[in-house]
Amino acid sequence: MASSNKFSRRSFIRTGSLGIGALALGPALSAFALSPLKAKKKLGIALVGLGSYSSGQLGPALQHTKDCYLAGIVTGTPSKAVDWAKKYNIPKKNIYNYQNFHEIANNPDIDIVYIVLPVFMHKEYTIKAAQAGKHVICEKPMALNAKDCDEMISACKKADRLLSIGYRLHFEPHNMEIMRLGQQKVMGEVKHIDTGNGFTYNGDPNAWRLKKALAGGGGLMDMGIYSIQGSRYTLGQEPVAVKATQQKLRPDFFKEVDETVFWELEFPGGLRTTGKSSYNNDWSYLKVEADMGNFGLGPAYGYGSIEGSVNGAPMKYPQIVQQAAQMDDFAQCVQLNKPSRVPGEEGLKDMKVVDAIYKSLDSGKWEKIG
Amino acid sequence: MASSNKFSRRSFIRTGSLGIGALALGPALSAFALSPLKAKKKLGIALVGLGSYSSGQLGPALQHTKDCYLAGIVTGTPSKAVDWAKKYNIPKKNIYNYQNFHEIANNPDIDIVYIVLPVFMHKEYTIKAAQAGKHVICEKPMALNAKDCDEMISACKKADRLLSIGYRLHFEPHNMEIMRLGQQKVMGEVKHIDTGNGFTYNGDPNAWRLKKALAGGGGLMDMGIYSIQGSRYTLGQEPVAVKATQQKLRPDFFKEVDETVFWELEFPGGLRTTGKSSYNNDWSYLKVEADMGNFGLGPAYGYGSIEGSVNGAPMKYPQIVQQAAQMDDFAQCVQLNKPSRVPGEEGLKDMKVVDAIYKSLDSGKWEKIG
Known part of the structure; x- marks a missing residue:
């Protein structure tokens, strides 16, 4: 039962230096050897x-x-x-x-x-x-x-x-850690989440992304999905209602689609989180306040480097090729005939939120989700 | 699909300041309110x-x-x-x-x-x-x-x-993060683990801990369990063989039981990890080297403050009352009639390793576990 509390970070002593590492595995152990994994088809x-x-x-x-x-x-x-x-x-x-x-x-x-x-x-x-x-x-x-x-x-x-x-991002180490911290309540109950994702759109004014019939919407559809995901996967819960407002500083450019949208999501139990999306602001962050501290990401959602922190200490997980991890995981799912951890139902959940945000932008009221 | 990679850590803007937070939840939302959780008996x-x-x-x-x-x-x-x-x-x-x-x-x-x-x-x-x-x-x-x-x-x-x-420690945030990093291969494949746990025993020479018949052994039984656990829960695998040596600098004090023990565990696939235990050294650390970096703890196993790092960045999780978290979890298991995540079978697995270590100390050879 006893255990020392004293700090001890000695040099990395390998017992090999004590003569153990040099010992060969005896013949008695051959029974433990695993057969090589069957080479899988790509x-x-x-x-x-x-x-x-x-x-x-x-x-x-x-x-x-x-x-x-x-x-x-x-x-x-x-x-x-x-x-x-x-x-x-x-x-x-x-x-x-x-x-x-x-x-x-x-x-x-x-x-x-x-x-x-x-x-x-x-x-x-x-x-x-x-x-x-x-x-x-x-x-x-x-x-x-x-x-x-x-x-x-x-x-x-x-x-x-x-x-x-x-x-x-469900396969990205920093975002995965956020899911664990929030869903497993490592820092206690989450008290507030604020998140935003956006970039300043200066591309082709005739791009499909700016046509409502082709894109379904603007910054909310393209960038807001990440902010919606951020709140949902930090809590591991589905929001029940939303209230949204919007801002349009470049109406000539964003003729058909939303530019910047702000919203508040209500989750079961009453927690409200804030989120935003934009085609006219450079945002990429997630900030979470919990009972026993805070954690967050920034940049949170890009393809490149993701940075995170817990109570001010930086996360130092590997920067991976996110899409490679995502596609490999799906290939494994296909091989094993098991559902992806981001199946169609996950996309549906976000689209229910998006639909309710657009409804709230029209009505000016809180709207039920789903 | 597009997302900004640019770093943006703006001040914590709450959309409340944009007028959303002040809006009252309308009557249409009353259907979402959850009934209060039934008060549970302690x-x-x-x-x-x-x-x-x-x-x-x-x-x-x-x-x-x-x-x-x-x-x-x-x-x-x-x-x-x-x-x-x-x-x-x-x-x-x-x-x-x-x-x-x-x-x-x-x-x-x-x-x-x-x-x-x-x-x-x-x-x-x-x-x-x-x-x-x-x-x-x-x-x-x-x-x-x-x-x-x-x-x-x-x-x-x-x-x-x-x-x-x-x-x-299965309920302690820093150790739980180690389990995730290793078992989910967040930093890639684990290449090496070295861990030690011990303290300098200067207590009552007549204590039950020093009698083989009462304690079953010395530092290995009392402190080594943590080092064995550390390797096992970093990998999420069971070792198949062990080779151990020991050292006794105070034979008059540790008459019946082991003082300091060094071992090497072999896991399926061939990975070997090093561990040690002592009643005559102040150790409390776990060091893991993986394909894409390193992580570890130190102090790793005590009742008090646990410190950890990932690629040199400190972990900043809460310091909790470990035994309170452990007992509350078991109380919840009893309420829900579901097995503890550290059931008797978990203790059995460690004791199979301990038995094999003592066997190896006697034989001087690699011994199969279990």
Whole structure:
């Protein structure tokens, strides 16, 4: 029962220096040796849509994956097909366009189809991919609204295919630690959460992201999903109501979609958290106050370096290729036929919140979620 | 899909300042209100054995518990009974000695019996307590050997009572983080573990801890359990073999029991970890090297402050009353009728390692565990 409280951080003494490490494992131990793990087949992924996320993130990440590889592409732009085929050594038989996409059903090289299209096309191509017999990863936001998410989930269930949403941060060490700290109440009860995600949009004014019919919305759909996720996965609970307001400083640029949105989420038990999203502010943080201290992230949600702290002490976890970890995890799920930890239902939960935020922006009132 | 990588740690803006926080929750939300949680009964714990661990740790910790309270005591020393009754306001009907201990079966105030006796008495009193219809916590080391552990587990199963071993560190935030980092491979594959636990024993030379028949062994039984645990819970695996050596600098003091023991554990897959225990060195550390960095604790295992680091950055988790967290968790297990996360089987696993270490000290060879 007794144990010393005294601090002792001696030099790293390996008992090898005491003669133990040098001893060979005797023959009696051969029975303990494990047979080498059966070499697993790497699953083939096809990227559908070769925009900036595919070219800047997913393509490069697939050079770091262990359980899957870039087997095919689907693009409507012939010059991209040529470039990708050359860069990633993709055989012609694994390159599709949107006219012959259905033929992917007959291609055994492709196990998983990753939908990286504008939001309004997510539903159609997720369902087509599942019906073609492929497991599906769909980028976030999952769809234009919660109703579409329901249809996608049903279609994948009916086709007996796994569906996962591109929530890379569920595989990122700093964000995973936030989930543990909050959900396991390591610092006691969470008393407040404030989080924001946004960037200053100065790109093409004709981009699909700025068209409501194509993107479903603006900063809220694209960046706000992360802030909604941050509150949800810190608490491990689903919000029940929301009240939102918005701000538009560049109405000529953001003609159809929201620019900056502020909201307050109410969780069961009464806790209210604040969140925000923007296409006109550089935000990427999560701050949590709990009974026994505080913790948070900043940058919290980007593809690059994630930094975090607990009571002022920095987190020093590895910076990983998030999308590689995310895709490898899904490949493992497919191999084991088990649901992803970020299934379609996770995307649906966020879209219910998004729908309620837009409703609250219209009504000016608190709105029930779900 | 886009997300900013830019660092942004703005001042803690609460959207309340934007007018949202002030809005009252409308009547439409009353449906979301949860009914207040049913007030739970605090379970009654009786401590069996009022030595230094009970007086210095468990008695005080029971002033911090939320789900259980100090309801009774069992002692062979009448003066201790008087002192404890006064200090903790324990009614006479809840005070037992070793002659009338069996009558505790008729006492509805006592839900849990905590065995805090010398090791050789653990088996007898664990079995007696379970047969008296009480759930049991037994201090570590669980028993004199693995065979006795088996009997204790069987007896509690037969009596349909829960059994937990006093592994307080499974409820301690820094140690829990070590379990996560290692088991979830947050820093990649673990490449090496070195850990030690010990203190310089200068107490009563006639203490039961120095008698082999009463304590089962010396520093290995008392302190080494923590080092064994450290390797086991960092990896989340069971070792398959061990090789050990020992050192005795004060043979006149440690006549019957081991003073300082060094060992190497082999885990499935071939990883070897080093550990040590002592009654003649002040050690309390755990050092882990993994593919993507290092992490560790020091002090690692004491009752007091635990300090840890990840890649050189300090952990800043709360310092908690470990035994209070441990006892509250067991009280919750009893309420929910679910096994403790440190059941008798956990104590058995350590004792199999301890048995193999003593065997290796005798044989001078690698010994199979279990």
